[in-house]
Amino acid sequence: IDALLAEGVNGKRVFVRADLNVPLADGTITDDGRIRAVLPTVKALAEAGAKVVVASHLGRPKGAPDPDFSLRPAAERLGELLGAPVAFAEDTVGPGAHGAVDGLAPGQVAVLENLRFNAGETSKDDAERGEFADKLAALADVYVGDGFGAVHRKHASVFDLPAKLPHYAGYLIATEVGVLKKLTDDVKRPYAVVLGGAKVSDKLGVIDHLLEKADRILIGGGMAYTFLKAQGHEVGISLLQEDQIPAVKEYMERATEKGVEFVLPVDVLVSPDFPDLKTKAPANPTTVAADAIPADQEGLDIGPETRKLYASKLADAATIFWNGPLGVFEHPDYAEGTKAVAQALLDSPAFTVVGGGDSAAAVRTLGFDENAFGHISTGGGASLEYLEGKTLPGLAALEN
Numbered sequence: 551i552d553a554l555l556a557e558g559v560n561g562k563r564v565f566v567r568a569d570l571n572v573p574l575a576d577g578t579i580t581d582d583g584r585i586r587a588v589l590p591t592v593k594a595l596a597e598a599g600a601k602v603v604v605a606s607h608l609g610r611p612k613g614a615p616d617p618d619f620s621l622r623p624a625a626e627r628l629g630e631l632l633g634a635p636v637a638f639a640e641d642t643v644g645p646g647a648h649g650a651v652d653g654l655a656p657g658q659v660a661v662l663e664n665l666r667f668n669a670g671e672t673s674k675d676d677a678e679r680g681e682f683a684d685k686l687a688a689l690a691d692v693y694v695g696d697g698f699g700a701v702h703r704k705h706a707s708v709f710d711l712p713a714k715l716p717h718y719a720g721y722l723i724a725t726e727v728g729v730l731k732k733l734t735d736d737v738k739r740p741y742a743v744v745l746g747g748a749k750v751s752d753k754l755g756v757i758d759h760l761l762e763k764a765d766r767i768l769i770g771g772g773m774a775y776t777f778l779k780a781q782g783h784e785v786g787i788s789l790l791q792e793d794q795i796p797a798v799k800e801y802m803e804r805a806t807e808k809g810v811e812f813v814l815p816v817d818v819l820v821s822p823d824f825p826d827l828k829t830k831a832p833a834n835p836t837t838v839a840a841d842a843i844p845a846d847q848e849g850l851d852i853g854p855e856t857r858k859l860y861a862s863k864l865a866d867a868a869t870i871f872w873n874g875p876l877g878v879f880e881h882p883d884y885a886e887g888t889k890a891v892a893q894a895l896l897d898s899p900a901f902t903v904v905g906g907g908d909s910a911a912a913v914r915t916l917g918f919d920e921n922a923f924g925h926i927s928t929g930g931g932a933s934l935e936y937l938e939g940k941t942l943p944g945l946a947a948l949e950n
């Protein structure tokens with residue numbers, strides 16, 4: 551983007567593909583980290599006199615307009631953060647978008663309605679995506695890719711559109727890639743990784759890759775129960791991906807061969823019921839050993855012994871990557887595991903990277919100072935796929 555700014559953008563229509571996919575509760579943004587992350591790019595372009603056209607997806611609507619997934623709240627928040635009015639287009643490539651873009655004076659910003667209200671955005675058909683990208687291209691003179699959270703998606707606005715316009719990487723993408731490179735090339739050891747979140751299946755690729763890179767892998771969250779089951783323990787009614795057990799067993803064997811330490815919970819908080827995340831009514835969980843989960847109960851967080859164990863495994867690391875909450879952190883009774891890992895990262899002198907929308911939101915909503923962490927990535931799937939060594943469509947398109 552510095553090259554673009556040096557060339558001059560005054561009066562040019564610059565399309566910024568951002569990731570404004572923020573969590574919403576009843577239309578209110580509960581974590582605006584992703585909007586703040588794109589501010590440096592939007593501000594620099596606006597200050598240089600560009601007509602800035604910001605586009606993003608939000609959630610997973612079905613290729614047609616759906617008021618539950620409108621980007622309007624994100625556009626309003628962007629305006630508040632910029633301290634300047636932001637125009638909002640009621641559609642993505644129709645008369646609303648053209649009207650909003652045509653109405654921009656140099657230095658002004660417009661946000662288009664959700665890209666995914668158009669089937670062409672996510673289509674697997676190259677021609678259909680290409681057609682939609684042509685419509686987007688008609689709204690701009692230059693493309694800036696800055697939606698790091700979406701670079702792993704081969705979508706029209708991420709992959710096809712840059713090929714149709716002069717294209718540049720924004721500040722956020724440049725920062726994210728710079729940080730993640732430190733985890734793939736020449737990593738400082740010991741390298742410890744904490745993986746949480748619901749599903750093992752989302753993490754298989756990254757575990758496979760980390761078995762070649764990491765020194766220890768600490769497992770938590772819903773996915774821990776598939777690991778415990780693979781070790782022969784009963785997990786009651788906890789989240790379980792039975793079909794992943796063979797893969798998990800294979801990883802644990804490979805870890806032993808390679809001297810990579812797999813660390814699993816030794817105790818967990820259980821309850822017969824999933825907590826009420828709306829009322830946050832007390833859940834009164836019980837702590838049990840990880841190999842003694844009652845048949846009618848579900849594991850919802852790591853227990854106190856595991857918190858201590860994980861903190862000790864992180865204390866002497868030189869590099870830490872953390873992706874995924876350790877428990878149902880949205881409920882105060884199940885937030886301690888995630889808090890303990892966040893605190894261990896803060897207490898450690900290591901180079902720390904928090905990867906992922908969920909873990910980043912967890913850190914902020916649990917009241918931690920995000921600036922105290924080495925780097926909080928705005929990309930969940932994107933940062934994992936980067937670490938897997940995959941070619942990311944949105945980065946490849948910018949490099950071409």
Ligand code: 3PG
Binds near residue numbers: 569610700703907930
């Ligand atoms: C994310 O939240 O990880 C990104 O915004 C990508 O969203 P997606 O998984 O719906 O493509």
